[in-house]
Structure formats: C-alpha cells, structure tokens
Amino acid sequence: MQKKIPVGVLGATGMVGQRYIYLLADHPWFEVAYVAASPRSAGKPYCEAVQNRWLIGSDIPAGVSELIVGDANDVSAAAGKCAFVFSALEMDKESIKALEAAYAGAGIPVVSNASANRWTDDVPMLIPEINPEHLAVIAEQKKHHGWDKGFIAVKPNCSLQSYMIPLFALERAGYPVKRMIVTTLQAVSGAGYPGVPSFDMIDNIVPFISGEEEKTEKEVLKILGSVKDGRIEAARAPVVAAHCNRVPVIDGHTACVSLEFDLPDEKKPALAEIERVWTSFRALPQELSLPSAPLSPIIVRHEENRPQPRRDRDADKGMAVTVGRLRPCPVFDIRFVALSHNTKRGAALGGILNAELLKAKGFFDGLY
Numbered sequence: 001m002q003k004k005i006p007v008g009v010l011g012a013t014g015m016v017g018q019r020y021i022y023l024l025a026d027h028p029w030f031e032v033a034y035v036a037a038s039p040r041s042a043g044k045p046y047c048e049a050v051q052n053r054w055l056i057g058s059d060i061p062a063g064v065s066e067l068i069v070g071d072a073n074d075v076s077a078a079a080g081k082c083a084f085v086f087s088a089l090e091m092d093k094e095s096i097k098a099l100e101a102a103y104a105g106a107g108i109p110v111v112s113n114a115s116a117n118r119w120t121d122d123v124p125m126l127i128p129e130i131n132p133e134h135l136a137v138i139a140e141q142k143k144h145h146g147w148d149k150g151f152i153a154v155k156p157n158c159s160l161q162s163y164m165i166p167l168f169a170l171e172r173a174g175y176p177v178k179r180m181i182v183t184t185l186q187a188v189s190g191a192g193y194p195g196v197p198s199f200d201m202i203d204n205i206v207p208f209i210s211g212e213e214e215k216t217e218k219e220v221l222k223i224l225g226s227v228k229d230g231r232i233e234a235a236r237a238p239v240v241a242a243h244c245n246r247v248p249v250i251d252g253h254t255a256c257v258s259l260e261f262d263l264p265d266e267k268k269p270a271l272a273e274i275e276r277v278w279t280s281f282r283a284l285p286q287e288l289s290l291p292s293a294p295l296s297p298i299i300v301r302h303e304e305n306r307p308q309p310r311r312d313r314d315a316d317k318g319m320a321v322t323v324g325r326l327r328p329c330p331v332f333d334i335r336f337v338a339l340s341h342n343t344k345r346g347a348a349l350g351g352i353l354n355a356e357l358l359k360a361k362g363f364f365d366g367l368y
C-alpha cells in the first residue's frame with residue numbers, strides 16, 4: 001500500500017476544521033499529521049481543545065484525538081510535519097492573507113476555504129468540475145512571490161455551489177446565460193460555531209448575511225473566467241442578482257434560481273434538453289476518478305417538493321448537487337431549485353477534492 005501524504009489542518013477546531021478531521025480519517029491518499037488553531041487552543045490535545053464543541057455526530061478520529069494543537073500563527077511549527085495544509089481559519093481577511101502567504105513562503109502549499117485570497121488574480125478559485133485549467137496560474141503565482149514549493153489555491157463561497165455546476169453545464173453545452181436572479185436559503189452551519197444566536201434563528205428567517213451577496217455575485221464571474229498572461233480574467237456574464245437569507249436548517253444551502261439565456265428564442269434549450277445536459281454532465285474529477293468526486297455531479301429530481309436539505313444534502317457523499325422543480329419562468333427563461341451540502345461540497349470535502357486534483361496534477365510532487 002502507498003504511504004499516505006501527511007497533511008495539516010489550520011483552524012482544525014472550528015466548524016469546517018472538524019469536518020476536515022472527520023472526512024480525512026479514512027482518506028485513501030491523505031492523513032492528518034498536524035492540527036493548528038488559535039492561541040486559545042494551542043498546546044492542548046485536540047480532544048481537549050474541542051471538548052464540548054465537537055459538532056460531528058461521531059467520535060473524534062483516534063489518530064487525531066491526542067495530537068497536540070499547534071498555534072496556526074506559528075508557521076515554523078508546521079514545517080516538516082506536513083506536505084501541505086488545509087486552511088479553515090476564521091480571522092480578519094488581512095491576517096489570513098498574510099498567514100497563508102507565510103505558509104506558502106515556507107514551502108507549504110495552502111488549500112484554503114477562507115475568502116481572503118479569492119480575489120487575488122493569480123490564485124485559482126477552484127470548483128474542479130468547472131475550472132481545473134485555472135491551475136495554470138500557480139506557476140505565475142510562485143514566480144511572482146519567489147516561492148519554490150509553496151502556493152495558494154482556494155475554493156469559492158459555499159452559497160453558490162448548488163447552482164454553479166448546473167450553470168456551467170449549460171454554458172459548456174452551448175447555452176450561455178445572460179442574467180440570473182438567485183435567492184438562497186442558507187443553513188446555520190455556514191456561519192461557523194456558535195454562529196447565529198438560537199434566539200435569532202428559531203421560528204425565524206434572517207434576510208441578511210454580511211458580504212454574502214456581493215461575494216457570490218462576483219465569484220461566479222471569476223470561476224467562469226479564463227487564464228490570460230498567468231492571471232485569471234473574470235468572465236463578463238452572467239449578471240447575477242443574489243438575495244441571501246439565513247434559515248433554521250442545520251446543513252444544506254438551497255438556491256431558487258431564475259435565469260435568462262443569451263440566445264435568440266429559437267436556440268434556447270427546451271426543458272428536456274436542459275435535463276439531458278445536467279444528468280449527463282461529467283468532468284475532469286470523474287474522468288480522473290478522484291476519491292471525493294461524485295459519480296454524477298448533478299442529480300435531477302422530479303418530485304414536486306424536492307430538493308430538501310434533510311433528504312438531499314448527503315447525496316453521493318454530500319458532493320452531488322441536487323436540482324429540482326425545473327420549469328419555465330414567465331420573467332426570464334427557466335427556473336429551478338438547487339441544493340448542496342455547505343460544509344461538505346461547500347467547504348471541507350470541496351477543499352479535499354481541490355487537493356485531490358492538485359495531487360493528481362503533480363502539484364505536491366517532491367513534498368512528501
């Protein structure tokens with residue numbers, strides 16, 4: 001059996017960090033060898049650092065329980081212990097930016113969930129089914145910073161994961177989209193732990209998530225962008241108007257989408273054609289059989305009341321997006337409801353899929 005690659009998790013005690021610890025426990029390629037968090041947790045065994053706040057409905061994996069938590073701000077503590085790190089830190093943006101650069105500068109690649117580097121134009125913001133060719137900017141990133149082995153790759157916001165793959169599948173099939181209106185119903189786990197106070201959340205909906213609408217409206221365009229001169233140039237379309245709401249659901253972000261095609265009426269796809277495009281959609285992660293890739297990235301449901309978070313969020317390891325209620329839109333062209341698991345596809349397992357793609361493409365060669 002091949003030796004597993006030792007990895008570190010920064011922010012290992014948080015909501016997303018715990019998901020990483022749990023999901024990496026049986027990973028065929030990676031093994032958690034280092035965990036780090038804030039100075040509040042540093043120096044404690046992992047099980048003690050997460051005492052009374054382990055949120056996964058299962059025991060802490062034995063291999064991690066007794067690891068001593070490092071201070072994520074001390075880059076030298078990770079050196080020699082792991083080939084690369086997953087970053088699931090929640091700090092102010094400038095501190096995360098500086099810290100992720102310090103890890104990369106020390107020769108430790110960073111596969112990040114944080115938003116700090118999403119707009120750095122030589123940092124790829126990956127959904128492996130959509131834009132694996134954006135990995136090409138890593139060579140420029142390394143050259144620009146003088147980094148030898150380290151680099152930074154990020155994943156986009158969790159709120160857009162459910163509709164990005166269906167949108168891209170349509171674009172790839174020759175049906176470009178001009179405009180979209182998206183209303184998201186986002187789970188409380190998206191706010192980390194302890195997150196939104198229960199008194200604000202039970203029997204309630206909060207129609208505001210700070211920064212979320214601006215992030216999603218812009219990120220769609222970078223994800224669909226193209227590589228030019230070692231940098232990612234954002235796409236110009238579609239224009240997206242997002243309404244992001246926090247709802248009393250534990251896991252699973254839902255999006256209600258209306259979209260208009262950038263095509264003359266006679267070239268717009270029929271509903272049956274859209275369903276064919278979605279159900280037949282496969283991409284590089286499926287071709288490479290990456291361990292965390294879903295077999296079918298898009299699952300189409302026909303029941304009138306699906307998708308639903310409790311029933312559909314865990315489809316294919318929580319990595320498939322589920323689409324339903326596809327129907328004509330009297331204002332735009334079509335409308336549908338899409339759902340994805342925000343702490344799996346939208347966070348930790350999405351980050352693991354990014355790392356699997358990076359490994360398959362040789363970006364970790366010589367580091368372990």
Ligand SMILES: NC(=O)c1ccc[n+]([C@@H]2O[C@H](COP(=O)([O-])OP(=O)(O)OC[C@H]3O[C@@H](n4cnc5c(N)ncnc54)[C@H](OP(=O)(O)O)[C@@H]3O)[C@@H](O)[C@H]2O)c1
Nearest residue numbers: 011013014015016037038041088089090114190192193347
């Ligand atoms: N939740 C989601 O669904 C989701 C989805 C996509 C992306 N994200 C992103 O993923 C990241 C983590 O989110 P989360 O929900 O897991 O947050 P969280 O539950 O608040 O966890 C934050 C983590 O960061 C650590 N940390 C906080 N301050 C620190 C400091 N000064 N120095 C070093 N470490 C520090 C915490 O350590 P202590 O435990 O020691 O305080 C903890 O491990 C964020 O950037 C978030 O935007 C989250």
